[in-house]
Structures are given as structure tokens and as C-alpha cells.
Amino acid sequence: MNLTERPVDVYQPKSFGLDMDFYLRAAASGQVHVQQCETCANFQHPPRFLCSACASKHLNWQAIQGAGTVYSWSLSHFTIDSAWTDSLPYATVVVESLEGVRFVGTFSGPQNDLTIGLPVNIRVESIGKNFAYIWFDSISETSKENG
């Protein structure tokens, strides 16, 4: 199984505050941005008011490089979310970016390829202004497509 398109009516959180900032930035730029601490250079996600490494309040948004490796995943054969029923079984994947922060998203490659450490590209699909969907694309697949 692989999932190259997300369910059409996927849940879009009505975020506010820093979480809304996260989605507005990703949707507008087409790139995932995370907080970086001005004081100690720590990257963090999800966004918080303070740096989780040094408690500084001086945090800036930075675009990530856009690559990482699979850390883990959850493969559902059952769902209570009707948007996902037709996609069963589907994987919800955790990827660690080069910056060392982890994101939840959907893997576009074959589920059977999922393994800890699998290199992926991190891609954003903007859905309107307020939400952005995070995809993980297999790097080997991309290079094959590119010849």
C-alpha cells in the first residue's frame, strides 16, 4: 500500500497562537518552519513560548532544510476518523529532521519500505491559508523519478 494523496476532507485544526503561526508560515512559504533559540541555537517543535533548552523567550522561526529520517510510525488498521476509512491500513509517521526536531506526517512511499532510519524529504502541501499538510517522500523514489 502507498498513499500518494491525502484524504480529501482531512481534519484541519482550528489552531491559535503559536500553533497557528506554525501553520500560517508553512502554508504561505511551502516550507516547514520551526523555532530556533537566539540564545542557545536550539531548534524546537511543537512551538512553545520559551526555549525548552535554556528558557529564553527569544525565539525565531527558521525554515528547515527539508530532509530527515524515519524515527517511528503507527500503522492503523482501524480508525474513528471517517476521512481516513477508505485509506486503511494507513501509516502515521514520525520523522526526525536534520535539525533534530521530529514531525508527524504521511509517508508517500510504500508502507513496506518503512524502517527506522529511512531517509526522506520533508514536503509541505498547503491547504488554503491556514493549514499545511506534512508529507515524507522517499529519497530513493525521488532520485529514481529524476532518472
Add this chain to the structure above:
Amino acid sequence: MISHDTKLSASCAAVGVGETPHYRSDPVDAAQLILEASVAALNDAGLSPKDVNGILPPEGYISSEEIAAQLGIDDLRYSATIHMGGASSVAALQSAAMAIATGVADTVLVAFGWDGYTSRPTAPQRPQRASRLPQRPFAELMRNYYAPYGARLAVQWYGFYIQRYMELYDVSPEGALQVALTARAHASLTDGAYLKDKPLTREQYLSSPVIVDPVRRYDCCLETDCAAAVVLTSRERARDLHHHPIIFLGGAEGHPHPADDITNRPDMLQLGLHSAAPRAFQMAELQLSDVDFLQVYDCYSHVVLLQLEALGLTEAGGAAEFVVNEGIGLDGSMPVNTHGGLLSHGHGWGMNHVVEAVRQLRHDRGSGQVVGAQVGVVTGYGDLGDGSVAIFGRE
């Protein structure tokens, strides 16, 4: 070692336990069940509601003030609500012990319950009490970052670390299978277990559907409407009551970091129990080799394996092998969930595990008795991996 740890250990005793049946039929009001279990625990202790001056209720279902109003507790001096999901019930024991040890309260009611079946995720929406507070500490993060990708259920979030655990340690699927089958066998020896008369075979287990890899239906806890309660009082007062006092020897809670997000923990397999367990054993001045049984919060079979490792029973990745080779049945080298657990007894928020521990140590468990049990451990597990632990012993 911090000196006041010693003072908390053995400062109080569990003197009364009570529980309701597990229901999966008509809709119930969880508050009513919690009150029924509370009255049962007070009756079991031979105490009156007027003796109670501390209350620890579950988050969301009833407040300590409502419990006090309904039971006629007119001098409430201490109330606190623990927000650790399924780890709350056992964590509340530590808080109760602190209140008693310091003299803030002398008799504390810890009551937990819910409408786990009536308000299960697949049930139709029903009117709720205005006072109900279902939100958990991680709710904001979950809806923003997990739910869009189809992960809305606990088993899907825990799937992140169960999957990693299975792959990193090449864990045998026999481990989870034995946890589930042993729980059912223990339920058959336990009055009040929801699945007492429903044996589970290896074949039934293996043909049950996978919910989230590798968790099968029979690895998942029951959804039941139920409540359970325990009354604790000072060790001195406990000696005057009619049951053999069951002494609180140690307890602790632990929170993985960050507790509100599974995915960004430095090591996703470090649970709250990993930090809590050593502190509880230090407080009790005991080791796992002194322990006669474990009641482990079993929302999913695989989470039991992780907790057995967090308790120090085996090295990381070794629990499945232990379960298969050493055994967790009544005749095994470490009996686990001797009432059937959340898997087969019912989902009493782990307070049913506390009730079972007290009954075992009273030597009141009939054919389900761990013969000669002197020390028992109960764990709680909840939210996104919070952990709690309590160690009890016979006076």
C-alpha cells in the same frame, strides 16, 4: 537518600477497598458509580464518611466537593486532582500518603471511575454534565499535530513507540500474546471480572484483528463503565480497624519529557515509570526481588512489556522473553495482573489494580491468591506515557 522519603514510607495504610461491577449496557453516570465505590470502600474499612477529610477524585468525572456534598463529608481539609490520565489513580496514592504523613488529613478517600463504555470513542454522542472536563494536558498538541494524520486514539499514539520498540529489540509477538492470555486466565479466577466466564485461546487471539500494528483486538483494554475506591488512614489508626492493614511502603510518579508530546522526546521509549520506579523502591527500601506480584496498568499488552522493563524486571527489550520463559501466571516467577487487568477484569482506571493488590495482601483472593504474598507493586500509566507506582506490604 532524602530523609523525608523515609517518613512517607509506611506512614499510612490502605484500610478499605470497594468497586462497582463493570457495565457495558445501559448508559450510566460515572459520578454515581464513583459514589457507590466510595461507599463500598468506607463500609469495607468500617469507617463513616464523617471520618474522611481528604479526597482525591478522578479528573473530569466528579469533583471532591461533589463527593463531599453527596457523602456528607463536612470537614474536607485536603483535595487534589491528578492530571495523568490512567496514571492518576496510582499517583493519587502518593499524594494521599503525603497528606496523611504530614497531618494535613488523617483519612483520605481515593476514588476513580468513569463511563468508559458509555462514552467510548465509537459511541453515539450523548449529553454531558456541564461540570465534565474531558480535556487532557496533551489535547491541544494532539489535535494540532497528530489528528490531521489520522491518529486520534491512544492506541495510535502509543503505536509510535510500540512500533519502534518491536523493531529496535526484535520483540517476539509471543510476549504480548502471553500477557493477554494470562490476564484472561486470571479473570476466570476473579469474581467481578467482566470476562470471568469467557476463556481466550491462543487461536482466538491470533485470529483477532490487528487494530494498530502489532496490537491486536485482544491486546486492547476493555471499555467498561465502572468505579473503584480505596480508603487510606494513618498506620496507627489502621491498627484499630478490622482488616489486616496494608501498608503504603513507597510510591512515586514520573513524567517523560516533554510529557505533552510523544514524538519529540529524546528517547521515545523512556516512560514516566522509568524514573518513578527506582524512586519508589528507594523510598520503600526494597528491591524487585522482594516483590511477590505486580499489578501493571495494561491498556495494551505491549505497554505491559515496556513497564516490566521500566520496573527493572529485565533489561530493555527482554520482557517478552521473561513473560514466555519465566511466566507471569500465579505459578510463574512473577505473577502479573492477578485479577485479569484492564484487558479482562475491566477498565477501572487502574484503581481496580490497587483494589486487587490490597486483597492479595490481605490473603483474601481464594483460588486467585498469590500464596503467602507479603509485598506487591501497582503501576499506573496514562496520557502519553506518564507513569506512577505504589508499593504495598502486609503489616
